[in-house]
Amino acid sequence: MKTIIRQPPDCLRITTVPLFCVTIFLCLGSCAAGEEDLQRYARAGDMYAQGRFAETIGLLEGMNTFPPALVLKAKAEYFSGELEKAEKTCRQAIRQRHSSYEARLYLARILRDRGDQSGAGKITESLLADNPQDIRALRLASNLALERGKAGEAAALLDQAAELSAESAFVLLDRARLHWTAGRGPEALEDLTRAKAMLPWETPLSRSVEYLETSIKESLQ
Numbered sequence: 001m002k003t004i005i006r007q008p009p010d011c012l013r014i015t016t017v018p019l020f021c022v023t024i025f026l027c028l029g030s031c032a033a034g035e036e037d038l039q040r041y042a043r044a045g046d047m048y049a050q051g052r053f054a055e056t057i058g059l060l061e062g063m064n065t066f067p068p069a070l071v072l073k074a075k076a077e078y079f080s081g082e083l084e085k086a087e088k089t090c091r092q093a094i095r096q097r098h099s100s101y102e103a104r105l106y107l108a109r110i111l112r113d114r115g116d117q118s119g120a121g122k123i124t125e126s127l128l129a130d131n132p133q134d135i136r137a138l139r140l141a142s143n144l145a146l147e148r149g150k151a152g153e154a155a156a157l158l159d160q161a162a163e164l165s166a167e168s169a170f171v172l173l174d175r176a177r178l179h180w181t182a183g184r185g186p187e188a189l190e191d192l193t194r195a196k197a198m199l200p201w202e203t204p205l206s207r208s209v210e211y212l213e214t215s216i217k218e219s220l221q
Contacts, residue, residue: 041069048072053080067097074106086110101130108140120144135161135168166205169195173209180212185220189213 044059056076063069070093077086090107093100104123112120121144127137142157172195179188192213199206 037063037066037069041066041072044069044072044076048076051079053077064092065096067093067100067103070096071100071103071106074103078106078110083110083114087114101127105134105136105140108137112140112144117144117147133164135164138164165198169198169205169209172198173205173212176209176212180216185216188216192216 040059040063044056047053047056047059053076057073057080060069060073060076063073070089074086074089074093077083077089087107087110090103090110093103094107097103104127108120108123108127111117111123120140124137124141124144127134128141131137138157138161142154142161145151145157146154172191176188176191176195179185179191192209195209196206196213199209
């Protein structure tokens with residue numbers, strides 16, 4: 001069977017996490033992990049962000065009592081096309097932490113890709129019950145509805161996701177303005193690029209984004 005390599009969307013990529021943040025998370029989550037495991041997890045996060053999925057998986061081997069590591073490993077397996085392994089790892093993470101939203105989301109994606117539309121649909125419904133404004137879950141629910149032949153339902157779900165995307169773009173535009181006034185032009189441009197990706201259609205907001213982007217680029221030349 002041909003291995004399918006998936007590239008994670010930018011919004012799902014993991015950025016470098018300071019070690020002290022991971023430590024606080026562990027204290028709150030009552031997870032068992034030592035200093036060495038925390039450092040391995042931080043390095044694995046960097047590798048995952050660079051698309052080095054095989055190395056991510058290898059580094060996280062054996063970290064079976066730390067749910068965040070299991071979730072990260074499952075995501076790396078998913079994007080490597082190892083769906084069976086990814087499903088097993090996701091279920092292991094969920095057994096240890098039933099409330100893990102990220103693990104449930106990826107399990108739904110995995111089940112859909114493996115042809116279990118019913119299982120994926122049930123999990124997606126529970127995700128939206130917990131967080132009806134999650135764009136990722138809305139998109140997944142829309143895809144599942146379309147595959148069931150319910151185009152109207154799929155369109156309605158995408159409408160909701162589009163409205164939320166617009167709100168997120170407003171946030172990025174506001175932050176870009178703050179970066180710009182603080183003299184951080186490159187950071188402002190990065191936020192504007194992300195905002196534009198959320199607004200592929202012509203709107204007053206997209207014109208505001210383009211105007212600010214042009215102004216910043218001209219001033220940086």
